[in-house]
Amino acid sequence: MPVNLSAPDAAALLAIPGVELGAAYAGIRKAPRADLMLMRLCQGARTAGVFTRNSFAAAPVQVCREVLAAGGPVRALVVNAGNANCGTGKAGLEAARRSCDAVARLLGCDAREVLPFSTGVILEPLPVELIESTLPACVSSLAAGNWGTAAEAIMTTDTVAKACSRSLEIAGRRISVTGMAKGVGMLAPNMATMLTFIATDACVGPGALQTMVREVADVSFNRVTVDGDTSTNDSFILVATGQAGNAEIAGSAAEYEMLRSAIAQVAVHLAQSIARDGEGATKFITVEVCGARDEAEAVRVARGIAQSPLVKTAFFASDPNLGRLLMAIGNAGIDGLDIARVNLWLGDVRVIDAGGRAASYSEEEGARVMKSAEITVRVDLGRGAAQTTVWTCDFSYDYVKINAEYRT
């Protein structure tokens, strides 16, 4: 059960002029639920992306990188759930390209204008013929209002679809932003989450769009972790269709900040949704670290806490076994950390005062906070002005169950 998260109201998701979506069941995943999604983009749309840093980047990630590096237009995205097409060698690359070919034939564009995405089991051959035979059904269902259906079609072990919208006004023009994401396990994105697609009808310059996708990833998907395992298929794609009629936004403009802020809001909501729906999650944990020398140091401590199995099982048990937080901070490898300057709060309760247990701390107060479904851990390292926030979930029996039984 996701923590304080329900499926999005499909009617509240804003259509993005220039983007149409379709979905169908290809039979790649066993559960008979749509597992193939097609997104068609209008002429003139611009696309930027960031991808996993895992060395075993999946075949579709390799194809996406080639397409985006070539700098040509992108007219469609094709996404399958149930098979990651990773560790599949040359046959996997060929399968990814064949799915692009099939899309190109149906939409009348070039195969080098199609981005492929896959998510699911690694090391299994992708049954591309199922994609080829099901794509016509996706094409016939293409519609601008399909964000809800599309978000469902990219799910794997997700229990609810993840999508949301924001709108803003730039120079008198109404701009819409809608995004969707999937991913609840093998999740510690490094430059992107498993699969996220955000589109806006704003007109954005190509350089500015690429900068924006990185900046947004850094404050959203790169700050969420479920199990510390970075996926082979992480992809975050940002599309700007240019249909809103605004003047092209450059990286230095005030409008850039406005649009980036709206897109970051969508991305942060999706990133938090991922942790709320983390495999087996019963709690949503926010880890705030301040007083660091630089942001990298703050991130190291925050991730150290958010990824420690011992910290996460204590949250699951609602057990204020808070020494484990100390252990995790101490393991972050911060050179010359003066533990006498470290302070820590659990929700509104002071736990660590100058490196030791706070005199005011009581087990009852700690237990009270640990019972909440949403918990904030705040650490002050007392050595600088940099800070960060990372979101995660607890570690339950169900995490083991879900991952022990994933393929069976």
Next chain:
Amino acid sequence: MPVNLSAPDAAALLAIPGVELGAAYAGIRKAPRADLMLMRLCQGARTAGVFTRNSFAAAPVQVCREVLAAGGPVRALVVNAGNANCGTGKAGLEAARRSCDAVARLLGCDAREVLPFSTGVILEPLPVELIESTLPACVSSLAAGNWGTAAEAIMTTDTVAKACSRSLEIAGRRISVTGMAKGVGMLAPNMATMLTFIATDACVGPGALQTMVREVADVSFNRVTVDGDTSTNDSFILVATGQAGNAEIAGSAAEYEMLRSAIAQVAVHLAQSIARDGEGATKFITVEVCGARDEAEAVRVARGIAQSPLVKTAFFASDPNLGRLLMAIGNAGIDGLDIARVNLWLGDVRVIDAGGRAASYSEEEGARVMKSAEITVRVDLGRGAAQTTVWTCDFSYDYVKINAEYRT
């Protein structure tokens, strides 16, 4: 249930001339089982140690570092289980020193000749008065044949005691080595395991002993991981009593290699015992990585596999979901890894051939190996001659259960 590991036969543990051990129940841990251990060393014994790299090193670790840095003799070690005396500030340091004072009074030595050790819950005040009142019982039980009892007295969530012996001959003198260890969770030692004490009656020069303790830690405790969480209390102490009558061993001597090899055998056995008894373990996993550019790179890949929750839950489920091994290799952050040169075997089954699934691989073969209680994963990175081995266990429901219920 530990994997192919039973409690040591106490009668088979070799007494080390110059070392006496005693144990008693102080009431620090709830279960009424000996939780206080005292080890007395003869005059002239030399001691060296390595300790955790966690910034929140526990109070006893801080005291041990001071004592060993001063370079004076060590005449006794005092160890309590049930409380880690960590995150306890000045009061914790004072409690550690008071336990040394009490030992010194009883044994007629200086308090600066006593090393204190603690293991158990972090962030709780150490009830040092229980140690003071129970130490006389430890003293009255001191005997050279007590290695088995002593190994039991330092256990926390361990399900069996861990101890073993080796003997060798150096220049016509029979030399004995006996060691004990504890630790099954919060376990990813970095320079040492939670608590390990190894003693030999050989005579070893002080510099050679310090070199040896580091070298042995590097090939044993630094290669085992249960959950990736490095403890605040890790300590590995090597004692050479000099009672065997051999000529003092220097770092460059052939005798050094002979003795180090015997001590490393004891240490590797203890390190493997820790993984076999890892919290919730149902399988013992050996991860061998070869073809690395340097050892650090090999260790990064091996640890990446051994610490991935997704890899470990797949082992628990006996599910050959081997794409997760690829994911873990890819996440090790190896710069410029050419995945087309990566090969991987599970036991005797070739899984990955040149970065993709081996043509000869079948799910049935994978499943057959995954069912074993002892599994070896072998990875060839194909980029150099360095290699390493890391030991770990799987990740089961019981790991979550043990750690969710640890204090309740």
